[in-house]
Amino acid sequence: xxxxxxxxxxxxxxxxxxxxxxxxxxxxxxxxxxxxxxxxxxxxxxxxxxxxxxxxxxxxxxxxxxxxxxxxxxxxxxxxxxxxxx
Numbered sequence: 001x002x003x004x005x006x007x008x009x010x011x012x013x014x015x016x017x018x019x020x021x022x023x024x025x026x027x028x029x030x031x032x033x034x035x036x037x038x039x040x041x042x043x044x045x046x047x048x049x050x051x052x053x054x055x056x057x058x059x060x061x062x063x064x065x066x067x068x069x070x071x072x073x074x075x076x077x078x079x080x081x082x083x084x085x086x
């Protein structure tokens with residue numbers, strides 16, 4: 001009942017290690033977004049998005065991730081992670 005995300009360490013040193021992950025799952029079936037606005041810190045290199053089992057049955061999700069600077073509220077460009085079909 002969860003989506004697991006991992007990412008690589010930022011080798012450019014342009015981002016803040018304390019940025020927080022923003023994860024968006026868009027349900028095409030229910031036309032409803034599921035969003036975690038304050039996920040794991042960027043330097044944790046992983047995050048888990050838990051979802052109610054009801055929403056995992058016969059559903060299609062478009063999945064995105066971005067990062068938010070906690071001090072300035074600046075948000076990175078989102079990255080499309082793919083389509084997940086249950």
